[in-house]
Amino acid sequence: MLASISSSVLRGVDGVPVTVEVHVAGGLPAFTVVGLPDTACREARDRVRAAILSSGLRWPQQRITVNLAPSGLPKAGSGLDLPMAIGVLVASGLLERERVDDVAFLGELGLDGAVRSVAGTVPLVDALAPSTVVVAPTCQAEAAVLGRHRVRAALTLAAVVAALEGTAEWMPCPAPVGGVEGPSSWEVGDLSEVRGQPLARRAIEVAAAGGHHLLLVGPPGAGKTMLAQRLVGLLPPLDPSVALETTKVHSAAGERLPAGGLISRAPFRAPHHGSSMAALVGGGSSWLRPGEISLASGGVLFLDELAEFAPAVLDALRQPLEEGRIRLARAHGAVSFPARFLLVAASNPCPCGNAGTPQLCRCSEAARRRYRRRLSAPLLDRFDLRLGVQRPDVDRLTGQGAEEGSEAVANRVSVAREIARRRGVGANSDLSGALLDRHAALDPSGRALLADALRQHRLTARGVDRVRRVARTLADLSGEVGPLLRDEHLSVALYLRAEPEALLGAES
Ligand SMILES: [Zn+2]
Structure with a gap:
């Protein structure tokens, strides 16, 4: 089965939309990432697999191919971990496709399944077409800066899946403290x-x-x-x-x-x-x-x-x-x-x-x-x-009224x-x-x-x-x-x- 998940990567200080296509098919178990990933991005394979297993979810013993489109654009960093994991779950039938309609994902995954922040959340969210974006809890305020997306956050991959399925709540968005001070x-x-x-x-x-x-x-x-x-x-x-x-x-x-x-x-x-x-x-x-x-x-x-x-x-x-x-x-x-x-x-x-x-x-x-x-x-x-x-001089420092x-x-x-x-x-x-x-x-x-x-x-x-x-x-x-x-x-x-x-x- 095939899944397409929306995400984005940084190019300079701008975000570029990326579609994470995940294909799961019969054959010898394997996990391949193509589409110009850099080292951190290629290492997503290990993080995604570990995160899915530690979340108590099933890892499909099949041939998994991930294509990061557009394939000519170099992809750096670890922000595509979460969309890849969601893609694997959808393509292997563990998560219903309708649950991720009009939703984009940004986040690194820890081996324990924790959703972690990524640098550049503001420009990354700016590049996203879907109306909802799922990010790490620490990125909520940044993701909401543009005000164009519904921002959702959860601490772990398991919590993201549960909230998408409607069996648990998303994390509440903390009210910004201290206003908009720079x-x-x-x-x-x-x-x-x-x-x-x-x-x-x-x-x-x-x-x-x-x-x-x-x-x-x-x-x-x-x-x-x-x-x-x-x-x-x-x-x-x-x-x-x-x-x-x-x-x-x-x-x-x-x-x-x-x-x-x-x-x-x-x-x-x-x-x-x-x-x-x-x-x-x-x-x-x-x-x-x-x-x-x-x-x-x-x-x-x-x-x-x-x-x-x-x-x-x-x-x-x-x-x-x-x-x-x-x-x-x-x-x-x-x-x-x-x-x-x-x-x-x-x-x-x-x-x-x-x-x-x-x-x-x-x-x-x-x-x-x-x-x-x-x-x-x-x-x-x-x-x-x-x-x-x-x-x-001292006279000036001590004399006269207030400046x-x-x-x-x-x-x-x-x-x-x-x-x-x-x-x-x-x-x-x-x-x-x-x-x-x-x-x-x-x-x-x-x-x-x-x-x-x-x-x-x-x-x-x-x-x-x-x-x-x-x-x-x-x-x-x-x-x-x-x-x-x-x-x-x-x-x-x-x-x-x-x-x-x-x-x-x-x-x-
Ligand atoms: Zn001198």
Whole structure:
């Protein structure tokens, strides 16, 4: 007899529907899986057999052939265990065919028959046509994120069969606790705690409002990490489509999702400079896991100690910074992951961090030169905002009243983002070509100001557009939304884009 069971597999961060066809016929007992299974998928044979036997169900002593269709698509992982087991039971007549009509299955099986979670439940469910999907209890919230399927769960294969037959109940779906908080709801801290750093406070507000990449250079203790963390708290909640895309990426990477299943707040990722290329940009041998740059999509990627990252890793950031996606080529074709992140980087000005205070710096000139060269000019050029930060002085830390908190600043950020949306972009950092000319127009005096900066090599050709975008955001934040940029905003934008030499010391 033949059975066809609906399921899906991951390809990158997307699900692809798969039909598990199971054929049971007379002949020598055998169990074959065809249709490009990978090792984990092929090992399903042993898990499925053991799970069926430990569930007290009969294993057909016949010739069993499983075909995973479409057969040209490589299948990775163990999520097809459950659909295979159900297929064997249907094809051998142990479970009525009508019971699995319009039902899809996703789950790994333990040898004891336990139904286990699989990574990527959100995109996997997204690919399913049937109206009901059966998953592991731990995947219920994730499976329900899309809201298009009836989600059913059971702890064991025996419990799945009993519920399908109507002799037992499905597990109740736990009510989500804590609503729809995103991973960035971990303590990111309030902006009111950043005291005595007016310029840095201004820069992170501008970065958040316009989606502008930010580089902070300063000695240890200047609060660079603290600033980067506060920045993510200023970003508005994710748009529904971005929230879903971000959730799919985190799901496909096997990351823990918030209680409600959906990531609705901007993520904050801070990979260590020792992270491998695969961990950062994505990759892996059997299944392609999204990297940190994709997990940061929709939010902030914070690279602390930028100069310590491997040059190859920093090079690999260029394409996603341009395109908002990362393409990874593999034997079975290329996949691409979203990677639209706000890049915030921090660096010491020299290996010891004290280059700003010459009497404290212990570095040799050669060491400082080597350090500077790790930060290539093309990479530094991609930061819209480049800023030196110092340790705040005691007077400023203790004096004056309270600093403005995150909520007030986030409100201004959200207004600025709304203005950008009316221009047809998510943030001013996306303005280019005709849109930039229309919404960030230059009068003769503004043009002269930029021409001067170019002539004095304070600006590169690519930098011109970046300065215009930042000036646009500065104008929006001050409530001037007319299309013409004023000199005042261009000057501040130029000031917030300090020359690398001013931050890291001149090449000598
Ligand atoms: Zn030094």
